[in-house]
Amino acid sequence: MKTSLLRWAIPAAVVPVLVLLAYGFRTNPREIPSPLVGRPAAAFTLTTFTGDPVSLESLRGKVVMLNFWASWCVPACYDEAPALERTWLQYKDKGVMVVGVDIQDREEAAKKFLAQFGHSFPNAPDPAGRVAVDYGVYGVPETFFIDRKGRVRFKQVGALTDEIARQWLDRLLREPS
């Protein structure tokens, strides 16, 4: 009698826990889907390190690649930096705008970073982190691809590569504005 009770009670208790753990351990807790993909990108107005204003509103009709970075973000931000500049040079005459947003950084360190990689696209600090929270950024680097209608279409977490940039920019440029 007692053994028959345990015979079903133990698997009944253990199996669901094992199934839950098997499912849980296969997912990456750091991979959090952004709820922003497919939604209109949050408006922002920032002042670049060179003192020029840059706003999303003024870029309507262009495909925007919005990159969040920081000079202390080693090595990912350093890894992707050359690809950002290459992408910018390749696409700037095709209706693409690349904008860098520097978060939680010191101005001197950030300017040194920009000089090191010779970034020629607009880069602006986000001193209070408002733009970063508006885009649900939880780490650097993160890159958002915004279509001509101003909607977020893709979010790249981690270092951007030339291939990913090309793939998304080509795709968004093919869409009618």
Next chain:
Amino acid sequence: MSRGRGLALTAVVLMAATWASPTGAAQVDEKTVYDVAAQLRCVVCQSLSVADSPSETANQMRGIIREHLAAGESPEQVRAYFVEKYGEWILLSPPKSGFNLLVWVVPFAGLGVGLVLVAVVLRRWSRRTGPEAQSAVDPAVRERIRREMSEMDK
């Protein structure tokens, strides 16, 4: 009251007023900021709330919470803003609805089932050991123990 004393009093009152409102957003209750921050996950930490984390990110998020509250939003609206940007992941306690309800119900259900199981097993054990324990000792041996113990008392 002399003129000097009146001026001094005014100065004290002014100083007290400035001390009471160090920033422009003086209406925002820090307790409310804390309450909202305590519900939000610090995005760069492991298992820490925005209220408890000393990180720069959490510090900026507390600033943003304060700004939203100062703009007249309710704590629920500020919470909803963060959920809109980060998803439900940002909430330290999963909402008590839908699939998430499992997280709230299963532990208590498991506890209940476990207690019932322990009670059933204990009842069976006590029922079995009850009559067996009495018959396990031979009446002759028991009689001998009783006799020898009463002799020890003499």
